[in-house]
Amino acid sequence: MKNRLVMSLGCALLMSLGGAQAQETDPAAKLKVEQVAVGTCANCHGREGHSISPKFPVLAGQHANYLLAQLQAFKGQTRGDPDALGYMWGMAAPLDESLMAGLADYYSHQTPRAGRKGDPALMARGMDIYQHGDSAEGIPPCAVCHGPTAAGTDAYPRLAGQHVQYLMKQLRSFQNNLRNVAVMHGVAQGLKTNDMRAVATYLQSLGPAT
Ligand code: HEC
Ligand code: HEC
Structure with missing residues (x-):
């Protein structure tokens, strides 16, 4: 019983490592992520996630785990603010799990910018x-x-x-x-x-x- 558990954990680990590697080294998957980021997401979130309009969150430098969880929440329609519903439910609907993970990884690797001081x-x-x-x-x-x-x-x-x-x-x-x-x-x-x-x-x- 214990061995079987260890074995299945080992398999799951290998599979997830395999998945992460495939994403990093597969040029077609990387290109697809960049095409979606530049061609779609940048319209609101700005180039490399540096959004200009205060309605659209900055994504540059955000943590990948968090970004992926939010994309899943938009797709699963559980993040239910009217702007989330109006803008992001439709955006997330066609994204599959590996594209969402790729986009989360992409934005997490963009360098955040200097802050803007206020009053x-x-x-x-x-x-x-x-x-x-x-x-x-x-x-x-x-x-x-x-x-x-x-x-x-x-x-x-x-x-x-x-x-x-x-x-x-x-x-x-x-x-x-x-x-x-x-x-x-x-x-x-x-x-x-x-x-x-x-x-x-x-x-x-x-x-x-x-
Ligand atoms: C038409 C404008 C628009 C486009 C295009 C768009 N978004 Fe968004 N996005 C929004 C808005 C508005 C919000 C904030 C929703 C809210 O206020 O709850 C948001 C929120 C997010 C968040 C949550 C950020 C956080 O800090 O919680 C993520 C992640 C995100 N978008 C990723 C993406 C990705 C990836 C794409 C491309 C597939 C994309 N967005 C395309 C408008 C857009
Ligand atoms: C006990 C831990 C905890 C504390 C204390 C906490 N937060 Fe959070 N905060 C979280 C978690 C977890 C999330 C992510 C929520 C999710 O999964 O959507 C979050 C999300 C947020 C977000 C949404 C970010 C985004 O990009 O959409 C804002 C804004 C925020 N917190 C502000 C604050 C502020 C301001 C305070 C202090 C007054 C605070 N938090 C204290 C745990 C905490």
């Missing part, structure tokens, strides 16, 4: 919330999950350099459960609009540091 008082309040939370309002420090420089990890998304407008909209969607993620619902529940703007302004100002 100094808002940035200062935002930094305080991000690094220390606000215990009176029941808000935990964001840094414990998203990291001290907001670079994120394999388990938590990068937030540094993201557009204020997009960040605020996601925080509202977590609050009202249109984007249904229990952990962020709990975190964002007590965030007032001014504090949301402050933390988003601070995050947009952060650059590529990892």
Whole structure:
């Protein structure tokens, strides 16, 4: 029994290694990913994921695990904000699993750009919330999950350099459960609009540091 488990784990590992290798070395698959990224996704998310319009999230330097999970959520129609529904459900529908993984990998390898500074008082309040939370309002420090420089990890998304407008909209969607993620619902529940703007302004100002 134990041996069989070890063997099947071994097979699964070999298969997943094989899959990752195939993607890196298969020039046709790589070309397809680049064609979709440049020909389709770039229309909204910008060249190499450096989006200009604040409605469209920056994808450059985001973690591959997170990107893949979001594409799966759009395709599975579980990320249900009206903009997700209006823009991304249709985009993700025709993507198969290996193309989604390829696109996630592609964007995770693009270098994030320098942040854009905002109002100094808002940035200062935002930094305080991000690094220390606000215990009176029941808000935990964001840094414990998203990291001290907001670079994120394999388990938590990068937030540094993201557009204020997009960040605020996601925080509202977590609050009202249109984007249904229990952990962020709990975190964002007590965030007032001014504090949301402050933390988003601070995050947009952060650059590529990892
Ligand atoms: C017509 C515009 C448009 C196109 C084209 C588009 N997207 Fe999007 N994308 C959006 C919008 C708008 C959002 C934010 C949705 C929301 O607010 O919930 C988004 C969100 C995302 C997210 C979530 C990012 C995050 O930080 O959570 C990923 C990943 C993504 N898109 C990948 C892609 C990929 C890959 C393609 C190409 C196959 C693509 N998008 C094409 C508009 C677009
Ligand atoms: C306990 C861990 C934890 C804490 C603390 C936390 N987050 Fe998150 N956050 C997450 C997870 C997990 C996700 C990914 C949700 C998903 O899978 O869609 C996330 C996602 C987000 C997103 C969406 C990013 C995107 O690209 O769409 C934003 C914005 C965000 N968090 C902001 C914050 C802010 C601001 C704080 C502090 C007030 C904070 N988070 C504290 C775990 C946390």
